[in-house]
Amino acid sequence: MTLENFENLGLAPILLRNLQGLGLIKPTPIQSQAIPHVVKGRDILGLAQTGTGKTAAFGLPMLTRIISYGKRPAPKTVRALVLAPTRELATQIHDNLAAYADGAPVRIQRVVGGASINVQTEKLSKGVDVLIATPGRLLDLLERRALVLSETKYLVLDEADQMLDIGFIHALRKIARLIPADRQTLLFSATMPKLMEELAASYLTDPVRVQVAAPGKAAEKIEQGIHFTTQGEKATLLAEYLAKHRGELAVVFNRTKHGSDKLARLLENWGFPVLAIHGNKSQNQRERALAAFRAGEVDVLVATDVAARGLDIPQVAHVYNYDLPNVPENYVHRIGRTARAGRDGRAVAFCAPLEMGDLRAIEKAMGDSIPVIGGMPHEDTGGVKPGARQRQGQRPGGKPGPRGQQQQRPSKAKPAGGGQQAPRRSAKPRKAQRHD
Ligand SMILES: Nc1ncnc2c1ncn2[C@@H]1O[C@H](COP(=O)(O)OP(=O)(O)OP(=O)(O)O)[C@@H](O)[C@H]1O
Ligand SMILES: [Mg+2]
Secondary structure (H helix, E strand, O other): OOOOHHHHHHHOHHHHHHHHHHHOOOOOOOHHHHHHHHHOOOOOEEOOOOOOOHHHHHHHHHHHHHHHOOOOOOOOOEEEEOOOOHHHHHHHHHHHHHHHHOOOOOEEEEEEOOOOOHHHHHHOOOOOEEEEEOOOHHEEEEHHOOOOOOOOOOEEOOOHHHHHOOOOOHHHHHHHHOOOOOOOEEEEEOOOOOOOHHHHOOOOOOOOOEEEEOOOOOOOOOEEEEOOOOOHHHHHHHHHHHHHHHOOOEEEEOHHHHHHHHHHHHHOOOOOEEEOOOOOOOOHHHHHHHHHHHOOOOOEEEEEEHHOOOOOOEEEEEEOOOOOOOHHHHHHHHHHHOOOOOOOOEEEEEEOOOHHHHHHHHHHHHOOOOOEEEEEOOOOOOOOOOOOOOOOOOOOOOOOOOOOOOOHOOOOOOOOOOOHHHOOOOOOOOOOOOOO
């Protein structure tokens, strides 16, 4: 049964008033299905597509429970800990929860890398109701004894599968060990690879699985397309697409920090208003780039996977996968930066000959194939590129995709760029990216 409005979900009255003020009138499916369980104290594994309101699905019921305590947290304690993979996402979750809880007596703070640790230590000294953190900075603060987690009653992992992945799992284990076992644990994501499920289960107690769509399914309203090309022709092809949609916001995903910078410079020379965001930029630059893009001061944001997950910029109309991601699930997250909260969006992926293995892995993870909108499919050698990242326990090579017939797929559009004549370039080994 779907509960049609927020009033029926057991939320605190002050939150209901704020939701109305924010224009959130009708709960989304993940909200109506997850909120009553969280209000009752159950652990949750929540799976729903990108842009469908998972932040409020964990945030509102958790805030309801915390508001009901009626007293302040003790110094240096944290009642609820929300972990997120990137600084920008932590900031966004903080801002969302602060807006939902506006005027309620709850202290919501954020601690992330790239900002003064002394200021953060000071903020924690009074005690916090909800702390949103990136794991690395949280560990630093725990080492300094700036906070304790012995009174923590809620643990939320947003982008749960990424938090359980190799880049974060060690930090997460250390952190989770410090939180009492009688806590309530909430795991949310749009993707949950099978390999992660067992690991996820080890953090949950008698959980309710709330699944709105098959895990890994792309958001409904994204018009997706794959354009086969060569590595050398990607930049001009991108410029053609961007020129067709000037004035509309576009995120361009690139696999490497260096590649992102290079591409941003090139696009700038070609007259596109563009900024780049990646892990080698200072925090100040990262924040400024995102703010300028949010405000529409630049149309194009070139980004690594640091911007793949969770970021909510409603005006984004286009996502370009300049390179295919090496973590297949990240394709769904990357394209999910558009078509949020019921809007439309377009996602075009460029596929060079060496990326056929990545494409297969992506289509397998999504359980769907991406329509061809340009070029001709490359010969599929069945191999995986050197340096392609593997998840823990995953065998090299992988199995062929569910459809496995990309080579035979007819091209629905005019070939653009003569992909098949291009010489093969040797792939440089790439390091796995770690998002702080
Ligand atoms: N009930 C609602 N009605 C209308 N809009 C909503 C509702 N709930 C959330 N939104 C809006 O939808 C957008 C997406 O929400 P949110 O960022 O929580 O999605 P998400 O499911 O976490 O996506 P992702 O998987 O990309 O992290 C936000 O702009 C949010 O304000
Ligand atoms: Mg989210």
